[in-house]
Amino acid sequence: MLNIWGRISSINVRKVVWCAQELGLDFQRTEAGGRFGVVQTPEYLALNPNAMVPTIDDGEGAERVTLWESNVIVRYLCAKHSHGNLYPAELPARFDAERWMDWQQTTLNRASRDAFVQWVRTPPSERQPALIEASVRASEALFAMLDAHLARQPYMAGQRFTMADIPVGCEAHRWVGLPAAEYRRPSWPNVERWYSELLSRPGTRGVLDLSLE
Numbered sequence: 001m002l003n004i005w006g007r008i009s010s011i012n013v014r015k016v017v018w019c020a021q022e023l024g025l026d027f028q029r030t031e032a033g034g035r036f037g038v039v040q041t042p043e044y045l046a047l048n049p050n051a052m053v054p055t056i057d058d059g060e061g062a063e064r065v066t067l068w069e070s071n072v073i074v075r076y077l078c079a080k081h082s083h084g085n086l087y088p089a090e091l092p093a094r095f096d097a098e099r100w101m102d103w104q105q106t107t108l109n110r111a112s113r114d115a116f117v118q119w120v121r122t123p124p125s126e127r128q129p130a131l132i133e134a135s136v137r138a139s140e141a142l143f144a145m146l147d148a149h150l151a152r153q154p155y156m157a158g159q160r161f162t163m164a165d166i167p168v169g170c171e172a173h174r175w176v177g178l179p180a181a182e183y184r185r186p187s188w189p190n191v192e193r194w195y196s197e198l199l200s201r202p203g204t205r206g207v208l209d210l211s212l213e
Contacts, residue, residue, distance in 0.1 A: 002027035002077075005044065006053030007034050008206070009213035011109075012070035013054045014170050019074045022166070022203030023081045071101045071167055078163040086163045097157040097164035104167040108146075111138035116174055119182045120212050136183070139175065143188055150190035154197070161201070169198045169208065177212040 002025055006013030010033060020027045032038035033053040040051055048055040048068040055068045056076075067073050075098075078087035088094040114135035118127045146168070149156075156164035172195050176185070199208055 003057040004029045005032040005038065005055045007031055007036055008210065009034065010053055011170050011174055014207045015070045015167050016054045016056065016073050018170065018203055018207040019077050019166050021205070022086070022201065023077060025081065071105055074163050074166055086161070088157065088162055093157060097162045100156045100164040101167050104171050108142050108168070108171050111135060111142055112171065112175055115139060115178065119178055140186060143175065143191060147188035147190045150194045154194065165198060169195065173208045174212060
């Protein structure tokens, strides 16, 4: 049994849950982080000294694997259960997927985070307009780049769905879900086509169909 710790409102937990569902895995998810606590307990810190989510515990005995860092967990699960498919076998395709996964974490998420936090998790009286403006400006440039990329191919790493689509798809879900009263999103037709395709996948149920919290 695969055990996943983390609240589903976390973008990083959503990646792991979607991946597990995409792979058809049996798993148990334990609420942790935010209002659920757990992450500061000695038991959890023994699994993840960062006191963050998600964390997974997979297997038993000598085969047991405990991991944190969401994109690493997605890579691990895809390599274990879908080598040659979601985890590309050929090195050029694999590292193309790896590149986009790292781009999500180091570039797109960094740009978009402030707009999300300010509009979704910060009371209106405490919001900082300068942070929002900078975040929107940076994110729109990146989504325009993503739109141009997806004009050339249907998925992040080529002609088929791979592990790369999961982190970037979760980031798109968060941006698409920004409150319409606060933000009018530009039209990115290729991103919209790709995102609509992701929404049709059964593995996204209970992940991409949830509202932001």
